[in-house]
Amino acid sequence: MPVTAWLDVVGIGADGWDGLAPASRAVLEAAEVVIGGDRHHACAPHLTSERIHWPSPFRAMVEEIRGLRGRRVAVLVTGDPLWYSAGARFAAMFAPGEVTFHPHLSAFQLACARMRWSLADVETLTVHGRPAEAVLPFLADRARLVILARDGRTPAELAELLRESGFAGSAMTVLDAMGGPDEARQDGVARDWTGTTGDLNTICIDCRADPGTRPLPRTGLPDSAFQHDGKMTKRELRMITLARLAPRRGALLWDIGAGCGSVGIEWMRAARDARAIGIEPDPARRAMAARNATRLGAPRLALIDGTAPQALSELPAPDAVFIGGGLDRETVAACLRALRPFGRLVANAVTLESETLLAEMQAEHGGDLTRIAVSRAEPVGRFRGWRPAMPVTQWSCEP
Structure with missing residues (x-):
């Protein structure tokens, strides 16, 4: 017997309801239950469906969502659900026929458009829920990195890692709330980075090794x-x-x-x-x-x-x-x-x-x-x- 789809995972951006494709809007309007964070719910205040807010930690939601099987459920996540987002977990939790994904533009796509960088030529990374040191293997002269932040302190943390690793001259651009009415941009250099930003930010780094620095290879470390x-x-x-x-x-x-x-x-x-x-x-x-x-x-x-x-x-x-x-x-x-x-x-x-x-x-x-x-x-x-x-x-x- 074929499995009936009942769970829709919908990506949404800082542009909110107005930025959604018509198909995504239709899914949300038809849902009996909408699950998301406070910011996600604020993007669609007119929906009359039952609302559930993300618990912390996320894994606490797993069994609650299973218990909703048989109802029309929509989950709101940021950007592309299957690119450093919760979508991969839903794909693993449920049978393929149960879940439908509705992607929005990802922060990586938006950031590369703002920077005029080719997405195919950058390293797309995240430190959301991960130690910032995870970016270190990707530091190389003239490498370009686009990194999803953990919070507003992430840019300063990355700037410090760049300085310590001999990449103090690297250009940094922090893009905050991309696509929304409060979108902001800060440009600077890791050596003297002092910028502060909101929590919903993406960091673009154009890596430059300092004179005298010998960047470490990915493998073959001395x-x-x-x-x-x-x-x-x-x-x-x-x-x-x-x-x-x-x-x-x-x-x-x-x-x-x-x-x-x-x-x-x-x-x-x-x-x-x-x-x-x-x-x-x-x-x-x-x-x-x-x-x-x-x-x-x-x-x-x-x-x-x-x-x-x-x-x-x-x-x-x-x-x-x-x-x-x-x-x-x-x-x-x-x-x-x-x-x-x-x-x-x-x-x-x-x-x-x-x-x-x-x-x-x-x-x-x-x-x-x-x-x-x-x-x-x-x-x-x-x-x-x-x-x-x-x-x-x-x-x-x-x-």
Whole structure:
């Protein structure tokens, strides 16, 4: 039996009722129940339907909306419901045939029109409900960023991050209440940004690296970018490891023996919305990993106090697993069982005993076994010579 649509998610802008398409107006006028925030309801004061205001937190509304099934329900959200808005949650909560989406112009489209920027050539980001440090991986000379704000303090917070990261000369434009009668614009430079604005703002940043600054790449971070105690996956090996792990958008990594967090952090920098859980029993290293994650733009790195395999049983299934410490048969077996379809496992070893185990694992489960040796040029008296690092054996497997 086909599912009947009963829930309409309608995007609305600061231009309110007058800015809605005729189809969106018709949906709202026919609704028995309209759900939205105070600002959304104020945009349509003439509707006679039952009104429900958003609770805080949003998830408290889920079961209440389910209980309205069978009535005509309209939900008001800002802009495009499926672009950094509540629409994605509704799409996940209800069957496809139950929900209809009615997009409005997004803040990104409006901002690029005001800035005369090509939307296809900018990075569209949000710090609404997220740490501001999440924008750090996207800082690059001549990059253009359009960022949805958390509130009126967000522009100053971003300006401070730009200054600290060597991008103080970046031009900033803050667009407030776009499309509405109170639309406002402020222009300035991160170095001396002092502007204040309303809560409904969007920040446009034309990034410029300061003289002498070496902007960090998205991946391939120098070892010096991390706080560490000497025990870490070094840059060359880290890049080979990440290539095997194959980061992709939204994928989850287990980083077992996370240390200073270098692999998990680069995994998260490599792909939008990639997630990582670091398992590390040493509290000093967990603290170090947390500091690195914040400084390097992966503030949502999750860190677990524990050892494998015991600490793995309650974790969500991973798309990839890296074993950099605590390698044993039980851990490998637990990871292989937990991996999602098309998942990848990578393990590195430096001791003869762990090398032997990797050889046995490769014989049992297949995959590739590789020995990696790296030498770096260093001074030898008045000259230079090659100083080798300890060779590393790597097993990669796609079960």
